[in-house]
Amino acid sequence: MLKNFIVFAFCLMLFPFCGNSQGIGFNSNNNLISERTSYNVFAHNTPKFGEGFSVSFDLSVSDPLSFGYIFSVKDKNKSTSYSLSYINASDGFGKIKFNLDAVKNILSIPLDTVLIGSKKWVKVQLIFNSESQSITLTVNGKTFTENTYGFDASFIPEMYFGKHGSVIEVPDMAIKNLLIKNGNREYNFHLNESQGKNVHDTNGKLYGHIDNPNWLINESYHWKKRYSFSSNQVASISFDEAQQRFVIFNSDSLSFYHLRNETTQTQRFANPIPVPMRLGTSFIDTATNTLYVYEVNDVPNNKATIASANLDSLIWVAKSTLQLPTQRHHHNFYLDSDKDEFLIFGGFGNQRLTNNFDVYNFNSNTWKSLVFSGDTITPRYFSGLTQINKDELLIFGGLGNKTGDQSIGKTYYYDCYKVNLNTKIIIKLWNVKRDTIKMVTSRSLVVTNDTSAFYTLGYPEYIANTHLQLYEYTIAKGTYRVLGDSIPMISERIRTNANLYFNKETNELFCTTQEFELDGSNRISIYSINAPPVSKETINDHLSKANTFNYFLWGIILGVLLLFALVYAFIKYRKRKKKALEIQIENTLILDEENTKTIKPMNSVSLFGNFSVADRKGKDITYLFSPKIRQLFLLLLFNSYREDYPGVSSESIYSKLWPDSPVQKAKNLKNVTISQLRKILNAVNGLEVIYTHGRFFIEFNEGFHCDYFKVLDQLNLLKKDIVNNEALIELTQLTKSGGFLKSIDDECFDQIKKDYEFQTLKLIPNHIKRLYKNKNYAAVIPVTKILFNIYSLNEVAFYYKLHALLKMGLKDKAKSHFNYFIIDYKKMMGDDFTYTFNEVSKRIPKGLIRN
Template sequence: MIQGLRGQNVTPELDYGLVFSSHEVTKDQRTSLALTPEAPFIMKDGFEIKFDLSLRRLTDAYGYVLRIIANDSLNIDLVSSPEHEDFDDLNLIINNRQTGIHFNHADIGLQAMAWTTVAIRFNLREHRISMTWAGQEKTHELATTADLSSFRFYFGANEFGKFNTSDVPPMIIRNVELVRNVGETIRWDLRKHGIGEVYDNTLTLAATTRNPTWLADRHIRWVHARDFQLEKYPSVAFNSISGALYAIDKNNVYIYNADGKIDRRKIQHGKPIYSDANQLLYVGAGNTLVNYDLFSGRLSRFDFERNAWENTDTTYNLPNYWHNNKFYNPFDRSVYTFGGYGHFTYKNKFMRYDSAARKWMEVQTTGAIPPRYLGALGLTAKKDKALIFGGYGSESGKQELFPQSFYDLYSFDLRKHDIKKIWEFKSGHSDEDIVFSNSLVINEEDSCFYVLSFPKNRHDSFITLRRYSLNKPEWQALADTIPFQFHDEHSFCDLFLSQATRQLVAVTSHKEKDHYRINTYAINYPPVSTQDVFQEVEKTSTAAVYMILAIVLIAGSAATFVWIRKKRKQPEVPSVQEERSVIPSVAGSATPINFPETEKAASAIHLFGGFQVLDKDGNDITGKFSMTVKELFLLILLHSAKTEHGISTTTLQEQLWPDKDDMSARNNRNVNLKKLRGLLEEVGDVTIENNNAYLRLVISDNVVCDYHVVSRILASGNAVDNTMIEALLKHVKRGNLLPDIQSAWLDNFKSDISNRIIDMLLEYSEKLDVNRDDRILLEIADTIFNYDSINQEALVIKCSVLNKKGKYSLAKTWYDHFAKEYKSLYAESYPKTFDEVIS
């Protein structure tokens, strides 16, 4: 920890657990967790199952918390049944009969969203079952348990034979433990997860999930919270204690509260400062909202009782302190500012507003910070020091004399006004000029701070959340990105910590014609990287090997010859790890398909469901790819998969550096290619060939790229069979191609691959039997819906299969949902009736 920075409250623990979708969604969208997806557990003497339970609401909460199926013939159910006269709020039911084990919410003082522990113990020798909830225990004598030995466990919905159910309470589950009498404990914390599955803490036993929502994912993904517009002279501020966002324009003050309510205050008297560079600051001392402009020397406070500003001067002043930083100093009870830009000059003065003299005064400091703007500032927990990080400026303050990005950290003592430099990136921090949000958030307990970053020289770009060390120049990219349109003086972004909701809140602003568009985003605190949430499990199986060999064999006699020739140079039975993707040949050619059937823990490039890169050791290095390097990589990768020669350097320049001359663009390209090649060396044997002004990506056999695997399957020219479809589904059901990246050039790739995936799946579905192949048909339909939510062929498949399985009401529910979405999109009713769809 940096000397002089005191610790604050301990960082909140990562939220974790599985959220179950309940009656608020259609039946086939409800959540299930199966601890025994294949074989049951054999436990002849008894066992205990224990878990943490939280109900999201206490009304409209009917459903199966847990269904235990013994010997595939006897059901033991823990059922939530509030608002029912014949049952208590939580009941243990055995073989469809009530028992003496039941609880009411009031008996244990249960509140919504509160965690309680449930433990169910089976003593098969003594013919007794007992249950403890929130410390209260109840027991029930079993008639006989002599024959009970195998047990299946399902939380929420399940589709197991006659015991299937879609009644799910609105619950959250975590810390599931299964304790056998012999002392063995199997534990699923539900902190980390995979896709459609979650392993126990030893990464040995996989439970399966359907329609999961993971609390931990809220720490890696931004959620778009609000979108609104303001008129002239907008600015925003934040109350970290209550989580309220304040936004103003020339006529109104808006208060966006943490509970989602909006309080609009029409200004009755006075006006905010008429300047496009005005700033807004919430001061907790006195619950004060302060609006100011340094150049005009004005500062105005808002009276919440009168809905009035102190300022009455509506003279417009040209901006001269764009993007200055601000804070309230409790030691002299004054508003302070630092830096800014205007009239070709970068600023580095600390200014203080003297309320008695009603003017801004320069603060005399010990030490100095080079002039800059677009940097970030935040206060320590004790509010005795301010940290100032980064920005864009010049040592002289003059725009004409070598302006540059700064990646350095300073502290400013609020009592003594001493300035100290803490650290600086000497080189290698970023391949392009990046700047930062107006504020940063300090986490002293973890010796780090959080800040938003974005390229200074790009208009359509993305904001990235970064975590920097307080002690040394180290950083890590976190979460996904936020779209951002940056136009210097007409754009703004900021970052706040809401103590009320335990979230980081990002606010962006940009000008649209005669108004300003404001967007807010939230992510649970503390934010983490994807590797902190997703389970990476190495899977190797003989079945997978045979599946790969089968795919190779179907390529035909010519392909077989190629395979045999390669096989002479390899061990007779290759391991799963040795089967890797290669760049596909020109579309339409019939070539051998060589791809992995399981997730890889090392040397992998994932594009479906989100961009992710793993190095040779299985470490997630996605955060090392800056925006420009990532886009450069994807342009080369996707064009190399599409055409044999790759992408021309001219096309690269048009996409990445359209505003630069040839010399400058070439220099930028060379610098970024050097960085990209260094990152690819960490991944494995991945090279970039340069041939006659064309760049082409070559991936060797020891690196997996899901896009290449999928492209090879789609372009194989072979007859489609179940093995190929299973392999295709494994990758494409993860999600759309690069959903977290929005670039115009990428649209055609997304559209093309989506159409080809849908076409292949539909083509194969026509060969299947609805009675025999129901599982694969449902998976095909669900995958197609991920790419096209109103695909009519997928609707027919889904409803027909469900109807054939005797799930008429479920099929009808899905049809109704589809018809509603169809009408919402096309403003007309879906032309086919339900009977026509399932006929």
């Protein structure tokens, strides 16, 4: 009984969403009969028609070969019934048939198959004229009339879309913008609910009921993964809008992913690509059906840097062997087909950032740099670019600094510039202050249909397990909105990238991601979302739109929830009596109260939390390490702790510590710093700076302790033994002081950080999952801290810690954990976390841990 009561309360909570028009997708004959969609328009509030009426709606038939009933209208008290059906295509045409049911076909209207397909809409209108005793059907602007009106002057209508009664054939279709008129009365249905079976009009009044709905608004919020491709070689992807396909290729073969029919086609090139693919940058000239691949640097002399292949013949032709002086990771690209040239802006390579605009011309086979006046765009990479009119480009955001020198640090930009290629003038439009946010943007921007704003994908590129989030910025002022849910992406290597495209034919945004692994293999994924995309607030906006009569239902719901809360608390109280759970709770509470301050052992270096060094007496001598001494010490430390690490050459020290100093000056600075470091390390047993065979390294003995070395040992043990709880406990103790190199922001150690994070993120989530599955909830809590120390918004750690606390009945601590998380989320992302405590408490999301 209690279970049924709770289900009833949950069903009452499924109120509709009211906002911009979206629609309903119907489960068709491809589904079981019980799963097909049935929409009763006036199930809850049936009007009485006193004169003629009209019904209009937008219709999309996804599959031209499907068959079934679109719409039916009947006199409730008589047998008179009319229906609209779709008949599958033949000879390039489908048919929409209007019938007097069980009597005759009244109208049969051909529908060209170019109007049929997913995301293609045609307008349908039926006018039942009681005065002229006629019925008029308009489909896609073509009108047909017949004098076969069969309803009484006054009748009660029954209107259905899809399955109803004995009618079970449903075509593969969707509808939106339903409008019914009867005299002066209008019944307007935007069909923009996001959940549930009730259908309200635009005023929030309940009218209809629908079984097995597919609310299309959800396709404007949730990204859908469409296709994935993996390659052991560097691969590339380009969008061919003219042919409605994505082109994915590597050095020897090519795959077409066709959007119209969701199929793939793989072919081999007629000859190998003459360009050695490093970054895999490519584009398609749709005017000539030609695929281009290019590299700007890091190509052997006399090897092609630009090549093209006709997508029909698949024959590669080398176009150029010219190179730019440096590599240009994450540059921006613009193709000018009229001038037979393309432009690139910005990028990173050889430890330098650039703000150059470089143009390659196919006719003259030359590169040239453009010179602009007006505002200056600082050197950067990871920015976004789009064309806004014939002569102007828009550039947004990026990562860089004023000098272009990578070693002095980086700034995350949220500024926007208009670049006029004709007048050669740059105008800065705005700069959004997001000081606590560290996020780069996708390579390409997409301008909205009304040209007032643009879409971009932002993501923290420095986080290994990162996520992409769609943003909309207004071009005039830079105000922004967060749209849609997020897309997971692994950002381990500099070549990992994301792009954003808009498909006019299907009115969809597409995101492509390319994730590179340590060994150079890569995976390309394609995602889509309906345009215009919507926010989480829009999805939930139905709560403010509900009609006043729903308040009574909310009273019932609150009463039910109160009862449910009491029962839930009682159940938890009983469970809390169980000894095993009591022990776990006690351990968790003790752990919560423990002082996290760690006593540093003698002769030790601590790299987790704040950098610190203790001498042979246990005295903290961290203050002796100036930034340069510390940088040199860590450089030697990381290149000496394994036998296969050969130490560091003088040249490498110069380039890392004093890249802009003349060689002789850098040599003198190195000698002084080495001398100071040796003097400091005399106070630590087990550490000595050695110079041999032209390289510096640090020699260790057993008296020296380094938490990082011990952490690596424990990670190696966990690799070999999935149930090594002793290693896991040791790991939590070693890392509880904080993140690895938390206080160190030198870019020369970024790869060390990433390697540690990669190993940890690959191992620890599975151990957390194992502990949780084995109901060892107390052990889950400290292990999640390892992930939080890497990234405070780690979703695996967040969900498993929250649910472990809930399993132990510590709801207040779970709420506290949730509140701390959403505060951090706001600080780091600049936006509110999209889910409530109740939503994240329901379940741990599937697919959270990638094996």
